[in-house]
Amino acid sequence: MALSPPVRRLKSRPITFVFEIPTDKLREFWEGLEKGKVYASKCKKCGKLSFPPTADCARCLNKEIEMVDIQGEGEIETFTHIVIRPASFQSQPTYTVTVAKMNSGVTVLAWLTGAKLSDVKVGAKVRLAAVQSPDGPSYGFTLVH
Amino acid sequence: MRKVAIVGVGHSRFGDRRDVNLPELAFEAAKPAFEDANLTSKDVDFLSVGTAGGWYEEFLPAVVVSEYLGLSGKGLVRCEAACASGSAAVATAYNTIASGQNDVAMAVGIEKMTEVDTLTAVELIGRAGYYLWEFHNFGMTFPGYYALHATAHMKKFGTTEEQLAEVAVKNHKYGSMNPYAHLQRAIKIDDVLSSRMVAWPLKLYDCSPISDGAAAIILASEEKAKSLTDSPVWIEAIGTSSDTANISKRSGYTGLEATVIASEKAFKRANVGPDQFDVADVHDCFTIAELLAYEDLGFCERGEGGKMIDEGQTEIGGKIPVNVDGGLKAKGHPIGATGVSMMVGLTRQLRKQAGKTQVPIKNGLALAHNVGGTGHYCYVTVLRS
Numbered sequence: 093m094a095l096s097p098p099v100r101r102l103k104s105r106p107i108t109f110v111f112e113i114p115t116d117k118l119r120e121f122w123e124g125l126e127k128g129k130v131y132a133s134k135c136k137k138c139g140k141l142s143f144p145p146t147a148d149c150a151r152c153l154n155k156e157i158e159m160v161d162i163q164g165e166g167e168i169e170t171f172t173h174i175v176i177r178p179a180s181f182q183s184q185p186t187y188t189v190t191v192a193k194m195n196s197g198v199t200v201l202a203w204l205t206g207a208k209l210s211d212v213k214v215g216a217k218v219r220l221a222a223v224q225s226p227d228g229p230s231y232g233f234t235l236v237h
Numbered sequence: 238m239r240k241v242a243i244v245g246v247g248h249s250r251f252g253d254r255r256d257v258n259l260p261e262l263a264f265e266a267a268k269p270a271f272e273d274a275n276l277t278s279k280d281v282d283f284l285s286v287g288t289a290g291g292w293y294e295e296f297l298p299a300v301v302v303s304e305y306l307g308l309s310g311k312g313l314v315r316c317e318a319a320c321a322s323g324s325a326a327v328a329t330a331y332n333t334i335a336s337g338q339n340d341v342a343m344a345v346g347i348e349k350m351t352e353v354d355t356l357t358a359v360e361l362i363g364r365a366g367y368y369l370w371e372f373h374n375f376g377m378t379f380p381g382y383y384a385l386h387a388t389a390h391m392k393k394f395g396t397t398e399e400q401l402a403e404v405a406v407k408n409h410k411y412g413s414m415n416p417y418a419h420l421q422r423a424i425k426i427d428d429v430l431s432s433r434m435v436a437w438p439l440k441l442y443d444c445s446p447i448s449d450g451a452a453a454i455i456l457a458s459e460e461k462a463k464s465l466t467d468s469p470v471w472i473e474a475i476g477t478s479s480d481t482a483n484i485s486k487r488s489g490y491t492g493l494e495a496t497v498i499a500s501e502k503a504f505k506r507a508n509v510g511p512d513q514f515d516v517a518d519v520h521d522c523f524t525i526a527e528l529l530a531y532e533d534l535g536f537c538e539r540g541e542g543g544k545m546i547d548e549g550q551t552e553i554g555g556k557i558p559v560n561v562d563g564g565l566k567a568k569g570h571p572i573g574a575t576g577v578s579m580m581v582g583l584t585r586q587l588r589k590q591a592g593k594t595q596v597p598i599k600n601g602l603a604l605a606h607n608v609g610g611t612g613h614y615c616y617v618t619v620l621r622s
Contacts, residue, residue, distance in 0.1 A: 099256045104294045113369060144370040144483060170392075170490045172384035173437040174376065178360035181376040189375055191385060191485055201485040203375055214392040230374040 117147035125222045125229030131159035143198035166194035168216045204233040238335045242462035242469035245274025246581040251450035251569035252419040260305030266451035274455040278307035282339035287316045287326030287346040288573035292353045321609030323576025324616030340458045346577030347451040367482040382611035384436040387525040389490035394540035402429035403546045404524035412567025414593040419448045419569030443524040448569030452577035470584045473619040476503030480612045493612035496533035500617045507619040511535035516586045516596045518579040520608040521564040561594040579605040587622035
């Protein structure tokens with residue numbers, strides 16, 4: 093429904109935010125990605141496995157955790173191909189986001205790359221690995237054929 | 238706990254509302270609510286403002302709205318529960334009366350989403366999950382999150398893109414009869430199927446629009462309500478729940494657990510079942526979300542949402558009319574306004590003032606289901622006439 097006629101507006105003063113996100117408490121996780129490892133956190137007291145990793149255990153309130161390698165294979169639970177991208181992803185071509193249940197027991201959300209769209213299906217096998225991206229260390233899936 | 242009734246409702250026109258600023262838009266909803274209740278700002282003890290914010294210039298929107306409505310000096314809070322911020326504001330106002338702190342309270346839901354460009358809005362809503370783990374590296378979008386559920390539902394239950402489209406067609410049909418709706422036009426299945434892909438399998442017409450809008454209600458204690466009106470609408474129960482910020486930590490993708498838990502709480506407290514409602518507003522931010530709601534709320538069996546829309550059971554005259562105000566899909570979804578807008582529409586239904594989209598009122602029961610984020614928050618509210 094068109095508005096009539098074009099209305100008066102005032103431009104606000106511009107503002108730009110860049111947040112500096114602390115990653116010290118999960119240093120081992122982020123450094124692991126840089127060394128090609130993908131870790132989940134495991135509570136040293138109750139054994140709860142978490143991905144994404146957490147520096148503290150909400151189940152038993154313990155603060156002692158260790159890192160467990162979760163690279164390897166998993167199975168696609170669901171996925172989508174994102175066509176309309178956010179402002180800060182405009183330079184990126186369309187991407188596929190996949191949620192996969194890993195053999196290690198954790199569920200991981202990440203991009204699936206290098207696959208033909210028609211091959212991406214619920215139940216398909218994927219492999220998780222560390223990925224170096226211009227925005228920092230990350231991780232992603234490829235299809236297992 | 239004291240009984241609490243809705244005694245006044247007001248609604249702005251939803252849509253591209255760059256003709257007004259934030260408090261002016263709030264006024265469009267508050268003025269008719271005051272007039273409906275036959276009250277003025279002097280009579281109100283407390284204001285809660287539901288808004289997600291971030292896409293308009295005001296950092297303390299509640300104080301700006303409160304001053305503009307003449308409510309400075311009264312109790313005031315801003316409520317944020319993402320797309321359920323409006324319901325959070327209603328629940329907060331309700332609680333201050335039920336607990337005996339106040340006798341009359343107003344809840345305003347408001348959002349102005351068109352003061353930033355569309356891709357910035359996509360960015361901000363995309364961050365409404367877990368920025369660190371799902372946005373920073375993976376650029377999740379709000380349609381993307383619901384697309385994950387659509388993919389899983391289609392795979393598990395054989396739900397089709399045509400069935401998703403039927404939800405949009407139904408809600409646009411009713412939206413075309415709602416003078417406050419953003420998209421007041423009927424559409425056909427092919428319009429949905431041929432619309433631009435947003436996040437496979439969801440297309441543009443599977444998505445609610447980016448809208449501006451405001452809605453307001455006035456709540457009163459039982460004694461006060463009975464002195465004000467012959468047709469109070471009672472808030473029988475509010476059930477709330479939440480779920481993980483990380484979508485990857487959910488138990489599954491074919492439903493929203495928060496809806497199941499919140500509705501069980503609300504139904505138990507109100508001593509009602511899902512088959513007793515005369516009308517329901519459910520959170521159809523995307524077409525798949527409406528089908529998930531049918532199943533999560535118990536309107537049909539798990540996996541039968543597609544069948545329910547096929548059979549027209551959620552049209553007026555069906556088993557339970559759903560979103561006959563056009564839903565978020567056609568009425569529009571100004572994030573913080575939505576939960577309050579549901580109360581306005583359902584109050585008009587229970588008062589039999591809903592005009593062309595009036596449903597038959599048999600049990601005098603209505604249900605509002607408002608989800609925040611992708612099942613991150615859920616508020617289920619039971620209303621009774």
